[in-house]
Amino acid sequence: MVLFPVLINIPPPMLVDDTADRSYWKDHGGNLQHFHSSQAWDSLRVRNDKVDWVDAVWFSQCIPRHSFHVWLVIRNKLKTQDRMSIGEAGSATNLALMCCPLCAYDRDSRDHLFFQCAYASEVWKTVRDWVDMGNVNNTWDSVMGWLVNSANTRHLGGVVCKILVGAATYYIWQERNNRLFSRLQRSPDILSQVILSSVRLKLMGFRIMKHPDHMKIMDRWQISKKNLTEDPG
Template structure:
């Protein structure tokens, strides 16, 4: 890499132009030492610019188009690109609660430090592993698929909160929830936005309850966790501009939202 110090030592500065790199015969005049440090300069071809053009710096993107240089263009050129995922808009959307979305992202990626994940770290501690069980239901070792929402405790919470939205066909299995996300991720309908908020909040507060019981010895009942989820979603909905949506009356009535509230359009 040509460092600013080496550039300055060679007599160039921020005001130097392309013409400053050419001699009177139109040949490169790189410092001799640079050819040893940067052999690529030896084979660098030279296209003499028209005298009518203004000397300027340009950036060639991956498609070969000349663009104005910017950090954004650099990022697009060097970042790893992958196939778009179907659930992205399920997690990140304009009305989301960021900490809930981050939690849901971890759940989808199966990156939570659940007990089934810890077994990889504690391969030599079989006694401790056998003693592990789900802090919520006291049965089975907790895992992503168990906590969301096959666990007896989590299943009751999920049944309570999904009754608030149009998710009657979604069961307690993570496979059923994943299938629903794939189908509805890109929807911007008000009722589907509410479903997204409920699902993210449910994963957030179930995980929070699991950790509270495991590390703080604090316990909430099914009803208490359910109310946490409902109250959080209700408060978020109070920031929406609900008028004008076909589901307005049903959502306002279902979630008991005061008709005053509303300053953001979820569409």
């Protein structure tokens, strides 16, 4: 009571002998609900305004690890060289000598890696030709503008674009880390095929309604028509 004087003013619970005890939780709106961990989390979590890109990152058809990575990219939370302190780098000299592991030119950063680096730019130009993103150049601002404008799309073509952006950023970052920590290297052509294969594998699990636009997409990605289902309408 000394530590928490507010407890003095809380009335004791009324016990009913012939009724089983139950745990209740007061939700965010102040209403008593049956206790669930989800209710507790929803009441305790910090709330911010909904961002306009959320549905471009988190959507039902996404690849979760890719979406989590895109979220980190958008928030600029990756451990890129431009965000490393002198203490983390070891010394000011080591920091000054750092350069992009992909192109060996300039220090890597979010905007450099996605996709202004010569290596990443070549990969991006290859993979974007497989989707309707020909007007999205190799700058992160351009990619971000597309994500915001297309966040709520449910059209198959738009969904494939969102999956492709996630795969491209994920594997570019993976290649960067491979070269930095293990010296393994893949050419831009090989990495492009890894990205495209990842997207294609995801599409193979879709059940898609028969529609001329959908059939064109399936043909482009060389996916069997058995994945197409009849339109219930």
